[in-house]
Amino acid sequence: MAWQPQEAPIRELAGYLKDSLGQDRATQQRATQMLQQASQQSPDINNYLCYILVHPEPIPVPGMDANAYHIVRCSAAMLMKNNISLIPNSLSPQTLAYIKSELLQGLKDPHTGIRSFTGNVITELLRKGGIMAWSDVLGQLIGMVEGKDPSGAPIPTAVQEGAMSALKKVCQDSKKALEKDAQQPLLFMIPKFLQFTHHPSTAVQADSLEIVNIFLPMRSHAVLANIDALIASLFRLGNNPHAPLRREVCRALVHLVDIRPDKIAPIMGGVVDYLVQQQNDTDVDVSLDAAEFWLTVGEHDQLRTHLGPYLPKIVPVLLKSMIYSEEEIFRLGGEGDDAEEEDRAEDIKPTFAKSKQRLPNGESVEVIDELQNGDGDLSEGEIDEYDSDFEDLFGTDDPEGRWNLRKCSAAALDVLSTVFHQPVLEVILPYLKENLRHPEWPYREAAVLALGAVADGCLDGVSLHLPELVPYLISLLNDEEPLVRQITCWTLGRYSRWAATDPDPNNPDPQHLQKYFEPTMEGILIKMLDGNKRVQEAAASAFANLEEQSKSVLEPYIKVIVQQFVTAMRQYKDRNMFILYDCVQTLAEHVNEALAQDELVDILMPALIERWKKVKDDSRELFPLLECLSYVSTALGQKFQPFATPIFHRCIDIIRVNLEKQIAFNNNPALDAPDKDFLVTSLDLLSALIQALDSQSGILVAEAQPNFFRLLTCCMGDHNNDVRQSSYALLGDCAIYVFPQLQPYLPEVMELLIQQLDIESLSEVDQNNQNSSFSVINNTCWSCGEIALQQGKLNRNTQDASRSDGSGLGAGMHPYVESLYVSLLKIIQSSKVPASVTENAAVALGRLGLGSCDELAPHLETFAYPFLDALAKVAETDEKDTALKGFCMVVGRNPEAMESCLVPFFRAIARYKDPSAELQDLFRQTVMGYRSFIADFDAFLNQIPEGDRTVIRTVYV
Incomplete structure (x- = not known):
């Protein structure tokens, strides 16, 4: 018998839902507690929640009018969705059958909110149980969009739109499941969605095209089979006045660049005209999606040259889009000094640890893994690849700190300038002449941004004007508008390589550094202590870029730089400390032992240690600070020894505490999971300390063992890849520098x-x-x-x-x-x-x-050839030298096993240009051994190419 609701529980549940949203705190807490208890203990709770959601008639509860009941229904939907998500196996077969029979009624509700919440519940139900948990729901939803009701009654347009919205949510949340489903539902669904682009409702048309755009980047067979129908729909819908629809048209064109560039190339002229028009649209979302096209095509090897004839159309619209909008000016313009104000917690960017990967020559390189959600895609609110790549283009000058039209346009100009160079410069030069000295700051600021955006791609052409432009930019560092000062810092940073390197080596200017580099460096350093925190951040970021570009040129100025860093370290609020650490570590990386002068150590290290003592063990500021100290310790070497012991032991304590947190979390998943970055950065600093202190590092490790190695082995067994990666890097350093301490373990x-x-x-x-x-x-x-x-x-x-x-x-x-x-x-x-x-x-x-x-x-016979083949690609280093020593020793124990690959071995010996004395002696012993072993040695040597044979004869025989 089908489940039937009882009136008393409905009234009771509705009352609790109402009270949980009320103003009285005690009543609210009691109602919330009762709802939690019911969700965990009542087998029928989700049936009742579904009933309340889909039945619009108010329940007779005191104070429950129509408005209050509408809110209760929305609350029922949210609680039901959470129950499905958080409580495993919360739906019995009977409950599932009832929900499936009733839930779609919510899509027919006259209230948009109820239809939307119903779609959320459907999506969560399919996400939790899989598409097969409700295999016919997709067909039912499609039927509703088509206006088909089993009873024959007409379905209102609003209901069709609700069903379409629900389909979109299902496709967004279950796209991979739909694409991989053995039943191949997309083969039926995609043609239907393209048919729906003819629907009378523009909302249905937009949602349909948005769904196709969900599957297009996945290169779904169902979409690729209908590409021509899709393109026809784009042409038909492109000038629709409904902005969300035009936005999806722009997105589809962007996707087609990567998926089917052959479809875009023949119509590039029309596409350019259309997207230029859309980028000028008053809807900022449409403008942004149009601008994405230039960025995507500019990075496409096959298509980007097709944009050349259209640069006079494209570049001006990019320049126009780089000017702050009136709304942005209202929110940002005229900001004054705020350097003394404390940062809000939400303003401080999270910093993620960088894992270090060892190369065959022993060097380490940093690897930053993308932070992704479980479906392999960027979660809502995360930055995408362009936002990350061009983040230093602006610091955080855009209002929300997100990817926007201004950023995208500047990034596109940057990319196009690296593709076309002088033709882009020819288009922007008149704009720069007109706006760089514009009396209104937004135009002045946008011109400086444009100049910085083309720094890489148009340097040859711009460099002719830089002797005049650089002094003018330095003067703009004192502009009244902070946003102008901010973007000027960034642009000067982009041209710092020119300032640090004489552009004409054939006719060098002995005063070049004095005229351009020193004023640039000094100007940015001064702005690091600007009264505006945004300018401080931009200046620090620009100076880190200057350090990267100028490297050893900085050495005569290290003292001045370090003094300014220390002053900033004592003045900066928490947010800008993150970028300041990057400045310090970049300096340490590029000037290296030049930083190890006693005078510099006495200036820098007390300030870093002061900050080290201030930052708590659970603060995210610890990540960049630990990384900074890693570079500083490497640069200072033995000079770091007076500071090493407390840092070393604190890192061990941080590792211990976080491993204990992991154990606690494993035993009780209700606790917060520990942040693995604490482990990664601590392990990396321990590695740096052991390398820096060299022979003295054994004393530190000896004091800390066995705790040190016990914790290291725990990290080596951690489930997190980044932790294990850093653990094995530390293990290798221990083998190099403290092997006697490591050996017992x-x-x-x-x-x-x-x-x-x-x-x-x-x-x-x-x-x-x-x-x-x-x-x-x-x-x-x-x-x-x-x-x-x-x-x-x-x-x-x-x-x-x-x-x-x-x-x-x-x-x-x-x-x-x-x-x-x-x-x-x-x-x-x-x-x-x-x-x-x-x-x-x-x-x-x-x-x-x-x-x-x-x-x-x-x-030996089994591994000799693959070993030689793999080692052939390794550069001549100590690592390769010692590996070949070991191999020669193995060959000496079993020379007969080399019969099948003796020629490759001799060629490897001949081609090793600079062996150590010990390896060369082993090579000689090996060759001479085979000379006495092989009856006709000369005939054997004739199998080796002449150049290699000559080396063997002259060096080793």
């Missing part, structure tokens, strides 16, 4: 390391995400090679360490050789592994031979 370390090297355990998602799992394996291979190198030295120098009985420290690498060999060989042979990982694995395998040549010798 090798059994625990090697067990985890061998597990991490198993590429067969990677999921398909891991294998496709080379910036995460493979970066971990990359660092694991590197650290494995460093451990093998150190243990190999001990094996050669200590008789006890050569024991092969598998006991005690003397066992060396013996217990792990077989497992390491199997894993490293699989990595070298895999075609799915990135080159850097393959190369590190080859280095590790070669180094393993230094102390374990007897154990590897039986496998």
